[in-house]
Amino acid sequence: MAFEKIRGTYDLLPEDSLFFYKLKKDIEKIFELSGFYYVESAILQPVEIFKRSIGSESDIVKKEMFEVVSNSQSIVLKAEETAPLMAGLSEKKILESSVFTKFFYFTKVFRHERPQKGRFREFYQYGCESIGDFNKFMDGEVIELGKRILNHFKVSHSLHINSIGCNVCRKPYLDNLKDYLRKEKDNLCDDCKRRVETNPLRVFDCKNEKCKKVTSAGPKILDNLCDDCKNDFEGLKDFLNINGIDFIVDPNIVRGLDYYEKSVFEFVETGGKLGSQSTLIGGGRYRYKKDEIFKNEITGVGFAGGVERLILSIPEDVKKNFVDFSSLDIFIVHFGGETFKKGVELLKMLRENGIKSEISFSEGRINKLLSLASKKKAKYVIIIGEDELSKGKISLKDMKTSLQKEISINLEDLLKEIKNGD
């Protein structure tokens, strides 16, 4: 092979593409049913959007951005969907709309990380954003949607929730935590020594036993929430309980990006299909402060899920069932000449009536063509030969039962036969 694929990328080809296509349509449908509207930001973005929102100290901004060579501006491939969307949505007119407050997307995202199971450099995220200040119904609806998608594809999972406070209580807590961790620095692993300054909450996520000991003895964010945040968190838990959604309060859920506040949550895969990248969906509540990029302050709640991770988590038999939907209703077999003309006429009629149908591109060798119809999973085959044509009829073969009958060339008769067969 002259050219190797670019690392961390892949092409969507049959049969993977068939399932992907179906999955995308199903996810979109689920969002639509809850009143969410489709949106998608540009792939090319100014780097500032990500620096301002997810933090210039985050790994994503520091080392995972794909830069585009361009003569003037600093352009990157989007590393995330929420920030670019918020930049656009922060326009006053859209914000003031009482109709357009809930959005969903299904889009490509780029991050220059070392690929591994469930992690790519060019990949898809699906997700949603619900704009507005904290409201347990809003946060609950978003969480419920995440769960609905996972349930739709029969993915085994658990929901972890936490609150990381707001701009009132978060800052004092973080300062407090930093002070504590600095004192305990000698008892932390090398990674965590670094994290104390860059992202102290992340220390809670460390797998190292020594670090766990330090965090378990240190200040907890849930004990340091302001009254507002405390009430909001309790409200959300009530809502989830009332709706029968199981959850685990997990102080280790901290989210990596700067813009999060209050409710944060993760859906984690529990079937052992994902390896170490087991987060299926990550999300929470966020606040974008007004500046040159975000035209007005904007708050909301949303989540993002990795499509490739979702696909990896879906049981094989479930995948198979979804792809079978792409079978063919009718395959038309002809023998050239007049029989072909009649076939084309029929084909047009069938398609205009919403029946998924194809005609053979070659003629004769009926055993080959039936074999092809079989592989295409055609439910019926219409055979148009000289015999049939001379009688003004066609043969309709039911591929499941092998039964075949001659019927007149007439759309209504044909539709009736197909209906009976179902």
Add this chain to the structure above:
RNA sequence: GUGAGUGUAGUUCAAUUGGUUAGAGCUCUGGAUUGUGGUUCCAGCCGUUGGGGGUUCGAGUCCCCUCACUCACCCCA
């Protein structure tokens, strides 16, 4: 970015301590069957052994470089 492992037909895997012409199942193509698919039987196609360099009389096998994949760290979806 760091570490470890892997790379052989379309695919799943073979190939003795380095030894002749790199094999097999499935898939695919053709035939048995030129108007009847799935089953069966027969036949056939398919490889620069990821790429490049080196050691050797001889390399799929050993060494170096490179690329890709896999797993983990890190980070996150």
